[in-house]
Amino acid sequence: MKTYILDNEIKIFSYGEPIETEGTIKLNRKETFFEDELNVKYTNDKSSFSFKLREEDLVYGFGANLGGINKKGRTYKSYCTDDASHTEDKNALYGAHNFFMIIGDTCKGYFIDFPSEILYDVGFTDNSIFSVDIDGEDFEVYIIEGENPQVIISKFHQIIGTPYIPPKWGFGYFQSRWGYKNENEVREIYEKFKENEIPIDGIFLDLDYMEDFKDFTVSEERFGNLKELSSDLKNQGVHLVPIIDAGVKIEEGYDIYEEGIKGDHFCKDENGKPYIAAVWPGKVHFPDFMKEDTQRWFGLKYKVLTDLGIEGFWNDMNEPAIFYDETALNDAIESAYLSKGENLDAHTYFKLKDKFTQLSNKDQYYQSFYHELKEGKKKNHDVHNLYGYYMTKAAYIGLETLLERKRFLLISRASIIGMHKYAGIWTGDNSSWWSHLELNVRMMPSLNMCGFYYTGADTGGFGGECTGELLVRWMQFSVFTPLLRNHSAIGSKVQEPFSFEENTKERSKELIKSRYMLIPYLYSEYMKSISEKKLMFSPLTFEFPDKKLSDIEDQLILGSIMLTPVYFKNKKGRYVTLPQDMLEISFSENNIKTNLKREGIHYMDYSLDELKFYLRENSMLPYVEPSQNVKSMNIETLKVIGYIKDKARYDLYDDDGISLDIKEKYCTHIKVEYQNTDWVIDVKNTNPNIKEIEFYLYDSEGSLSQRTIKIK
Amino acid sequence: MKTYILDNEIKIFSYGEPIETEGTIKLNRKETFFEDELNVKYTNDKSSFSFKLREEDLVYGFGANLGGINKKGRTYKSYCTDDASHTEDKNALYGAHNFFMIIGDTCKGYFIDFPSEILYDVGFTDNSIFSVDIDGEDFEVYIIEGENPQVIISKFHQIIGTPYIPPKWGFGYFQSRWGYKNENEVREIYEKFKENEIPIDGIFLDLDYMEDFKDFTVSEERFGNLKELSSDLKNQGVHLVPIIDAGVKIEEGYDIYEEGIKGDHFCKDENGKPYIAAVWPGKVHFPDFMKEDTQRWFGLKYKVLTDLGIEGFWNDMNEPAIFYDETALNDAIESAYLSKGENLDAHTYFKLKDKFTQLSNKDQYYQSFYHELKEGKKKNHDVHNLYGYYMTKAAYIGLETLLERKRFLLISRASIIGMHKYAGIWTGDNSSWWSHLELNVRMMPSLNMCGFYYTGADTGGFGGECTGELLVRWMQFSVFTPLLRNHSAIGSKVQEPFSFEENTKERSKELIKSRYMLIPYLYSEYMKSISEKKLMFSPLTFEFPDKKLSDIEDQLILGSIMLTPVYFKNKKGRYVTLPQDMLEISFSENNIKTNLKREGIHYMDYSLDELKFYLRENSMLPYVEPSQNVKSMNIETLKVIGYIKDKARYDLYDDDGISLDIKEKYCTHIKVEYQNTDWVIDVKNTNPNIKEIEFYLYDSEGSLSQRTIKIK
CATH class of the missing domain: 2.60.40.1760 (glycosyl hydrolase (family 31))
Structure with a gap:
């Protein structure tokens, strides 16, 4: 040692x-x-x-x-x-x-x-x-x-090290579904967002866009005009974000496969031959992302898609997931064959059944292929948790070059601490379960602790059937998470906001609009959290150190505000513990309702028709009018709600939201103080886009004063 | 119509x-x-x-x-x-x-x-x-x-019609585990209860006691002296409760099988031959319980076990569960064989895998065997939900005769409304999940609504790994459910109270003792609920009709008291809504702590070291000293805690707890009133076993007065 x-x-x-x-x-x-x-x-x-x-x-x-x-x-x-x-x-x-x-x-x-x-x-x-x-x-x-x-x-x-910074459009709303069959369907989905005036910044493309599940291919038949689609949508402020899988299909004539073989880029089995596993396309090789050479090779392959105008990607199946390998499958098949005509009792029956049910991701697979590291040849098992990391680092270094240091969206399914520098993560293939909404809530602080800030769950749930109520309750939370994506699996109930009852559509629309109103705040909180090395989502006790509060895991502090999501079905509200007096805000485009609530334990109404949260004492929350996407966001008139007993300060961070090397950082320092029966407002602003600030200031008794400050 | x-x-x-x-x-x-x-x-x-x-x-x-x-x-x-x-x-x-x-x-x-x-x-x-x-x-x-x-x-x-009434010992504590290998292990388990002075009334025997999973057989090797075991335990007040499955093993020379064939007792396939399915023993036939003849035949077979002194049974696998049938298994095997050497992609791979993962309980099985009803021959599918019912009715009518109208314990896994007259149910094969404790809590009122009163969940969870904390939290709820059984699956962590850390053992012991202190009350509430046709476990709004309370599904009313179980891990307490002032009771053998709590919303401490509940206004709770089992329960000194603003009444029901035809019903009518600064107590008692009643009376301000009344 x-x-x-x-x-x-x-x-x-x-x-x-x-x-x-x-x-x-x-x-x-x-x-x-x-x-x-x-x-x-x-x-x-x-x-x-x-x-x-x-x-x-x-x-x-x-x-x-x-x-x-x-x-x-x-x-x-x-x-x-x-x-x-x-x-x-x-x-x-x-x-x-x-x-x-x-x-x-x-x-x-x-x-x-x-x-x-x-x-x-x-x-x-x-x-x-x-x-x-x-x-x-x-x-x-x-x-x-x-x-x-x-x-x-x-x-x-x-x-x-500092976490990954997404482009500002990464804070927009994303729609996704495994099962968008072709370009037309993607266009139709977008048209429905437009028609319903629901803001959106991106549509994710799952496996569907590929030819036979092959990385860096685009189906000629279904997505033959992807460049045009990408460009049309981008003109309207909407980005396409395609998926890339870890495994490369074994197929003669497929360039990635052939280059991989020629360049010796694939993981080897114990005999030194490229290891064969099976995933979506059937048999594949896994690139050995641990080799720098392979990272560079694979990273630059994203060019196939960046050339089509794509600036965002999600790396999937990079644990790496393995459906089966030949040995295990043959063993299962053999067992099945030997069982033919047998009277299987519980013991022999479950033994046979398990051979098939447990085919995926068997330990033995990860013991049977190898990587080349600078430390020498290592079994995947021994460096297993680095695989998704290096795949994602490969993408990062490729995209950095291909997009000429413009920011890009990049999220990965597998991760290890260290990967947070290069990409965000989504929380994986969850289900349309209330308990997974709850899990999402409770996981956010832990993710931040481990360096992952650009993250969020598949809102509404990936697998299974989502109800309108679950979608709305989930959105009431997800509108605060940096990554806000509604994603669902093929075969499950469709899950776009307009695929539900009218009231769910309307509620979702209002919630997404509220998200866009809050983007300047969320972006500011994101950037300040990572630069100040503090959590963006904190457990209550971290901000209000009282041992009694450690039981409360379903109220989170996000800068100036406290979130109190409802994660049970059929509820009209929930218990809320206020560790201090707070201003209850029911937030929406056309009607922001406030209500001063005193320190203590309450059962608070929280309907499906609102977005509710609590503004802390001596705190301010900036927001803007909603826009159709981040590109068209307008912060000329910044609005600020304050709940101020004596004085409060908020520093609104902003930048161009696009450059990887941030040259101009804007800050709007806002100080408000209650002095001699009146409000004293002090603003120092370097943000050229802000022209005026409208203040809605609530004093200790909840009385409202309005002020507008013009920015010179 | x-x-x-x-x-x-x-x-x-x-x-x-x-x-x-x-x-x-x-x-x-x-x-x-x-x-x-x-x-x-x-x-x-x-x-x-x-x-x-x-x-x-x-x-x-x-x-x-x-x-x-x-x-x-x-x-x-x-x-x-x-x-x-x-x-x-x-x-x-x-x-x-x-x-x-x-x-x-x-x-x-x-x-x-x-x-x-x-x-x-x-x-x-x-x-x-x-x-x-x-x-x-x-x-x-x-x-x-x-x-x-x-x-x-x-x-x-x-x-x-009136629900099933168990023997009073059915309100005792039951230990169970699939995996008690032999008589010695059962004796050892009992000895550990005795050694630790943990009360117990029964040990359930899962499949382990049978010979090759054959109904009405007892393994000579492992349980060769079951009669002696049964008698030894019964002398100590402990009952054995063996399992009986629906399927009868196909085996030449096995009497049940041979009689079944001879007596034409089995369900037929479409060709009129006994239908073959496979369950635990491998291939089985299913008795056609819809035939009265078969009911009588099967019901009297319980004699094999009643002759050994057994008076309690659990009927299992009677949905009926089917692991596979030959057609489906062969189809799966055939598919496996055809896949040999193929490069299976996602589509073909999951198609093959699903053939095995989805082998159990396929719809097609229930479409392919038949029953003879008085209405004629019917597919199982068409009368599917009656199968478990008629198996259990068969047991009931058999046991009624065999045990000469002495009460017996009988629970079934499958059920339909109607079966509540003949047996209780346990809530099936749950898991050691916190959400299943929560499910247990929320399911109780619904079960009562449908006529099922003698019911409870596998406390601690059947499948999976139970922690000490989960066991204790579950026990804090289960001590109130009529059926209180700790049951776990083979392969999972052992789950007897003494198989955990010392503090879990001690906490469990105290909780089980508290259960025994409350049995007179629980038995009384059970009997009154079924005779008065009201719920034993009520949602809060049923007793306090306020629309706002309908959100609250985790506080249940059980007669005089309100239950507020904790069903989240790592909690020191929980939110409790008191719809009126109530007396908080932390209940235990040696130290009953009380605390007057005012109407409103609270965060109440609820530690792992206590059993906490709330006594309603103008209500009384009777209890006794704990005993080692129901047989040795002594109610000579009945104790009563009251929380009385003006007056309260409690009627304690009792009977011999044994006879199916209840001849002597005892009632202790207790009336207490606060008049002119003093307590007026009026007791009318027909219960010969009660000699005195000790009263602990709390007034509207929470002041305690003690009184003892001798019963003439």
Whole structure:
């Protein structure tokens, strides 16, 4: 074991010979000596350590996983996994986010830099023990101390680097569906948005646009004029965002396949031949994204689509997901054949059935193909969690070049901490379940803790049947998440806002308009959160440190406001705990209703016809009139609602929203103070697009004053 | 269509030629003429009708199904189904409970008497439409009017008859696990209860006790001395409750199989040969329980076990569940064989995989075997929901004879309204999920509405891994459900109270002791509820009619008390709405803590170390000291806590708890009034076992007075 210390006093414990993961940015580490405070134990090439847990301790972290904000009482597996059934007994989703904090008498954060499987048992087997089992002996643990979770997070974010910044249009509304059959259908979908005057900034293209599921191909038959479609839509402010999968179809004459073979870009099996797995197109090879050469090659392939005017992508199936390989499929087929004519009892029947039901993503697949790293040849299993990362980094470096340092939209399904620098993530293939809306709410702070800010769930749910009520309730939350995408699976009920009852359509439309009114605020909060290294979505206790509030995981603080989503069906409202007096805002284009609510516990009405949230004391919320898309957004007249007992300050951040290298950062510093029975307003503005600011100021008793300030 | 009216003014609409279901008891129906207010439509041998739904309407009913107390926003399928994955998108569980109420401007209840599939879409597809699709043209609909839900329920229960009454020991604590390997293990389990002084009244025996999954056999090797075991345990007040499955193994020399063939007791395929399906033992025949002859034959077979001293049974797999039949299995095997060496793409791969994953309980199975009814030969599909009912009725009539009108424990997995007269139900193969604890809470009132009172969930969850915290939180609710059974599946974490951390064991023990303290009260509430035809577990709004309270589905009224279970992990408490001042009671053997809480909304602490509930205004709760089992329960000293502003009354019902024909019913009428600064207590008692009553009376300000009354 070696130990190091960083400038910000983070300790590093380095065990064995860790593989370089790019989980942290280049750090000026100084070797020094510490005792192994983790007391790591080794058995059979595995390592483990544990912590004592007391009933009052809180555990945070683990990013994209199930469970609440407090992680106690479950297990979590860090092993990027494609499992579309997110039931509450699962412990692995698509990401591997090895950062957690234990908050009790002391506050400590831990980041385990390791690319293979880790199992966390957070008081699950025994409520007093938090154990960590690492499938290897070569890893680093960063131990971060701080007086509270925010300090720890801030220090942690210093070492992992600044998160990905999407183009500003990435904050628009996105429609998606696996199953848009052809260009015409995409045009029709857009026309319906226009006809219904529902704002939109992009339409995602799922597998449907490809020829036989082949990466970097476009179906001539169904999407033969993609360039024209892309250009027509972009003229109206709408972007197409196609999907790219990890696996490359094995097919003679298919350029990507042939170049991959020629350039030696594919992962190998134990005999050194390109490894064959099967995914959507049937048999595929997996590019070995761990090789820089392959990253450059694959990254520049996005040119096929950027040449059509495309500026956004989603990288999918990059855990990598595997439907089957030949060995396992043959074994299942063989078992089936041997069962012919047999009287199968429960034992033999389930044994046979399991051969088929458990064909996908078997451990043995990840043990049977190899990557070439600078550290040498490694089994996928041993570096498993880096695969989606390097695919996405490949896309990033390709797009950076292809789009000449213009920003692009990039999200990935699989992820590891480190990937947050290059892309956002969506939370994977969820379902139209109320519990998945709840999961979305509770996951946001954990995602932020792990560096993922550009993120959101498939609103309305990907699999299964969404009701109008669920869509509206989900939208009431998703209008606040940086990535706002309604996406659904082929075969499920169609899920565009206008595919539901009239009242659902109208409600969705109003909610999307409200989203556009809030984009300047959300963009500002996003940019400030990542630059100030703080959460964009905070648990209530992070902002109002009162132990009693740690039970409350369904109220989130987002800058000036508190969100209180409803995530149960058939509800007219919900319980809300106000840790201080707040201004209740029912927000919409034509009628913003406010209501001063006093500190305490309430059952608050929250109907399907509104967007409700709470403005904190001495806080301000800027917004604008809604627009049809981000491109046509107009912030000449900025509006500001304030709830101010004595004084408040808001700094509205803005920039061109397009350049990767941000040259001009605009800031509008707004200070409002209540002095001698009147309001004193002080604005310092560098944003050339703002011409005036309309203030709606509520004092401690909820009385409203209006003021307008012209900007010189 | 014919129409009838009943004495209690229930209207009956009779369409086609309904099959006799025994869903209602013999009714004195008078033919009369009504317009078809349902406006039934017919297409392709199916019938449908619908209701308009307004946002403010409430829909109740559907018994054992998913969703909340208010049924809006989902679909429900009445088709007894064995599907162990109770995810929130499912719409059919083990029961078919076709009673529902629509409560809005008017209140109406509906009972559809029909034994095959019905699909309900309660504002799911369109939030303003509640549609009912009946897979047939022969059915009856009972329409029940009343000024409120309770009146409707009471009228409905008049026509379906009195629910099953278990022996009083059925209110004890039951331990169960699929996987108790042999007698020794069962003895050891019991010994651990004794050693830990945890009360217990029964141990359930799952498939393990049988020889090769054969009904009415006992493994010589593993349970060779079952009679001795049964007798030893019964001497200590502990009953064995073995499982019986629906399918009879096909095996030459196996008496049940041979008698079944000889007596022509099995369901036939379309060629008139006994239908072959496969379940646990491999290939089986299904007894045709619809034939009275077969009922008598099968019912008396329980003698094999009653002769060993057994007095309780659980009928399982009686939807009937089918793992596969030869045709479907061969088809799957054939597909597998044809896939050999093929490059399966997504389409062909999932097609093959689905052949295996979807082998269980295929629709086609239920279309391919037949029953003989007095109405003639019918496909199972057409009378599907009666199968579990008639199996259980068979057991009932057998046991009635075998046990000479002594009460017995009988629960079934499959059910239909009508079966409530002969047995209880457990809520099926749930999982160790927090959402299933929540489901359990919300399902109780619906089950009562449909006539099922002797019911409860597998506490701790059947499948999956239970944590100590989940077990304790579940127990905090289950100690109130008539059926209290901790049951878990083979392969899952062991789940007896002493299999967890020390504090979980201690907490469970205290909770089980509290259960035994409350048995006189729970038994009394049970018996009064069924005789007075009211719910035992009521939604809050049923007792406190305030529209605002209809959102609250997680507070239930059980007679004098209100239950407020915690069903989220990592919580120190929960929100509680008190519709009136109530006495908070933290209940336990050695320290009953009380706290007067005022009407309003609170966040109440509810720790893992207590059993908390609320005593209503002007109400009393009787209890006794804990005992090791029901047999040794002592009610000589009855204790009563009262929270009385002016006056209160409680009638404690009791009887011998054993006889099927209850001869002596005991009642202790307790009246307490606060008059001229003092308490006036009036007790009229016919219960010879009660010698004194200790009163703990809290007045409107929460001041306590103690009184003891000797009973002459």
